[in-house]
Amino acid sequence: MPTKDELKQVFVTGAVPTQQNFHDLIDVAGVTGPKGDTGPAGLKGDAGPAGPKGDKGADGVSVVSAASDGTNLVLTLSDNNTISVPWPSQ
Known part of the structure; x- marks a missing residue:
């Protein structure tokens, strides 16, 4: 069976690998092992206490x-201000 370096040369040089090359590559890599055990719990620290509630924000x-007045798009806002935008866009 070819070594890992010999197989690497087949794949890196641009040569067309054969089916046997792929089988050999799998044999060199070996079979997948079983899944490992789960690590111990508690490695992450416990959550701290909740902080105080923040102040209420300003109304949006x-x-x-x-x-439309034919020239502008007029937007009326909830604070009674208006915004005029040229319409159609100019």
């Missing part, structure tokens, strides 16, 4: 309505 602003 949303779009309440959208309309």
Whole structure:
């Protein structure tokens, strides 16, 4: 049976490997062993206590309505401000 280095040369040199080359490669690699045992539990530290709840954030602003005046798209916001955007895009 060829050595691992001899098989490596077959695959690296660009030669077309034969079916026997693949079988030999598997034989050199050996068979897959059984699955190992699970490691001991507790290697990861325990979770710490929950922190205090944070303060409430500021209210957000949303779009309440959208309309067009023929030249602009006018967005009315929940804080009563408006945004005018040229429409159609210019």
